[in-house]
Amino acid sequence: MMQARKPIPVCEAVEKVMLHAQPGKIELVNFSDVGGRRLAEPLIATNQVPTFDKSPYDGFAFKASDTKDASKENPICFEVMERIGAGELPTITLESGQATRIMTGAMIPEGADCVAMLEVCKDFQENGKQYMEMKRRMEAGQNIMTAGSELDEGAILAEKGAYVNPGVEALLATFGYNEVKVAKKPLVAIIATGTELLDIDEPLQPGKIRNSNGYMVGAQAKRAGADCKYYGKLQDELESSYKMIEQAFHETDMVITTGGVSVGDFDLMPEIYKRLGAEVLFNKIGMRPGSVTTVAVKDGKFLFGLSGNPSACYVGFELFARPIIQKALFNNSCYHIKAKAVLKEDFPKPNPFTRFVRSNIEYGPDGLEVHLAGLDKSNAVSSLGNTNALMVLPGGTRGFKVGDLVQVLLLEETRGQAEFQI
Ligand SMILES: Nc1nc2c(c(=O)[nH]1)N[C@H]1C(S)=C(S)[C@@H](COP(=O)(O)OP(=O)(O)OC[C@H]3O[C@@H](n4cnc5c(N)ncnc54)[C@H](O)[C@@H]3O)O[C@H]1N2
Ligand code: MOO
Numbered sequence: 001m002m003q004a005r006k007p008i009p010v011c012e013a014v015e016k017v018m019l020h021a022q023p024g025k026i027e028l029v030n031f032s033d034v035g036g037r038r039l040a041e042p043l044i045a046t047n048q049v050p051t052f053d054k055s056p057y058d059g060f061a062f063k064a065s066d067t068k069d070a071s072k073e074n075p076i077c078f079e080v081m082e083r084i085g086a087g088e089l090p091t092i093t094l095e096s097g098q099a100t101r102i103m104t105g106a107m108i109p110e111g112a113d114c115v116a117m118l119e120v121c122k123d124f125q126e127n128g129k130q131y132m133e134m135k136r137r138m139e140a141g142q143n144i145m146t147a148g149s150e151l152d153e154g155a156i157l158a159e160k161g162a163y164v165n166p167g168v169e170a171l172l173a174t175f176g177y178n179e180v181k182v183a184k185k186p187l188v189a190i191i192a193t194g195t196e197l198l199d200i201d202e203p204l205q206p207g208k209i210r211n212s213n214g215y216m217v218g219a220q221a222k223r224a225g226a227d228c229k230y231y232g233k234l235q236d237e238l239e240s241s242y243k244m245i246e247q248a249f250h251e252t253d254m255v256i257t258t259g260g261v262s263v264g265d266f267d268l269m270p271e272i273y274k275r276l277g278a279e280v281l282f283n284k285i286g287m288r289p290g291s292v293t294t295v296a297v298k299d300g301k302f303l304f305g306l307s308g309n310p311s312a313c314y315v316g317f318e319l320f321a322r323p324i325i326q327k328a329l330f331n332n333s334c335y336h337i338k339a340k341a342v343l344k345e346d347f348p349k350p351n352p353f354t355r356f357v358r359s360n361i362e363y364g365p366d367g368l369e370v371h372l373a374g375l376d377k378s379n380a381v382s383s384l385g386n387t388n389a390l391m392v393l394p395g396g397t398r399g400f401k402v403g404d405l406v407q408v409l410l411l412e413e414t415r416g417q418a419e420f421q422i
């Protein structure tokens with residue numbers, strides 16, 4: 001009889017993996033390609049904002065003190081000296097009784113200390129000259145965006161590892177980052193193992209199935225921010241499989257295989273790790289699904305042996321491979337963000353192991369709601385299309401009921417959290 005593998009707790013497994021995590025490499029990309037990448041250095045304001053005193057409104061700039069006696073009954077009249085639009089420079093220093101017609105975003109002229117909106121001013125012409133009349137008091141500084149009032153030069157606006165969303169792109173553009181240092185996407189080898197596997201374009205044959213895991217894991221790796229190299233599917237044959245996996249190991253930053261990690265006669269991954277001289281960190285975890293997920297390391301590079309069962313494969317990637325990819329992208333909040341959600345369906349089956357149930361999060365009127373994504377079986381593929389979260393149910397003797405507050409890991413968030421606590 002073969003010796004049973006000893007399962008380790010999932011937190012311990014994650015810890016073991018993360019001990020070997022490495023920061024990634026840096027590359028310089030053109031601003032036009034920066035969306036969706038992660039910054040390799042903090043984003044620093046290269047100038048103060050605004051860089052000059054400017055008007056937030058279309059209106060008139062003048063000295064506030066000129067209006068100290070202004071009222072409905074006592075309108076104050078100004079001579080309008082010039083008109084400046086955004087991007088133009090004022091040429092006249094204002095004296096008492098003078099105003100400049102100014103547009104939103106334009107520089108405040110010397111001598112002015114306030115701006116009145118066009119709507120509260122009456123302008124008119126007399127003898128070929130422009131005038132403006134004000135019926136209300138203004139305060140010095142009123143309606144002026146002073147230089148540096150929004151940001152100081154040198155302010156840190158996004159940390160190293162930050163995800164470049166549209167707002168971060170706006171900041172990069174504001175501060176002239178025409179080229180941006182970002183984390184280089186790690187290159188992940190994707191290999192599906194199994195003599196039963198057919199390609200997408202092959203008709204079904206007795207005893208065979210189409211390879212879905214290879215494409216699923218490739219898509220998960222891309223969602224996590226990596227680049228993929230697909231090495232195809234391998235027959236369960238030791239020599240050819242070893243050769244291909246060894247080649248992939250040398251050509252990429254990490255190798256992800258699916259299938260062949262359990263104890264069957266054609267489960268070749270344990271022997272392949274041995275031949276490669278890779279250190280197996282664990283090969284059994286106290287979790288469902290994905291208990292057979294195996295992680296090995298050689299020369300600082302990872303080999304993730306994910307289960308062949310589709311749901312187990314999916315979960316194994318999100319728990320173990322994704323944080324390693326995030327670390328390579330300098331994201332220290334490398335774990336899926338955790339939230340609480342109200343369970344919307346009974347889940348009566350107790351289980352001694354921690355479960356990661358493929359789930360669907362909805363945004364209900366009172367907050368997050370969680371539904372089962374479909375059939376809760378390790379070998380199910382049908383639930384995955386509907387999955388945007390993993391519900392974490394602690395192992396124990398009890399089931400869960402509608403209305404219970406449960407923890408969920410959100411799979412489609414770009415933000416994460418720094419600790420893996422479940
Ligand atoms: N005696 C035992 N048998 C099994 C155990 C065990 O502890 N003792 N563990 C079970 C668990 S749990 C799982 S999970 C599976 C894991 O199997 P493997 O990782 O070795 O994967 P395979 O045997 O290659 O395949 C399992 C299953 O998945 C299908 N598969 C494989 N690759 C793909 C793919 N690319 N796309 C879609 N489906 C795939 C394959 O046809 C099998 O049906 O082992 C249990 N057995
Ligand atoms: O590794 Mo398995 O997924 O627990 O069914």
Ligand SMILES: [Mg+2]
Nearest residue numbers: 260262264267
């Ligand atoms: Mg197997």
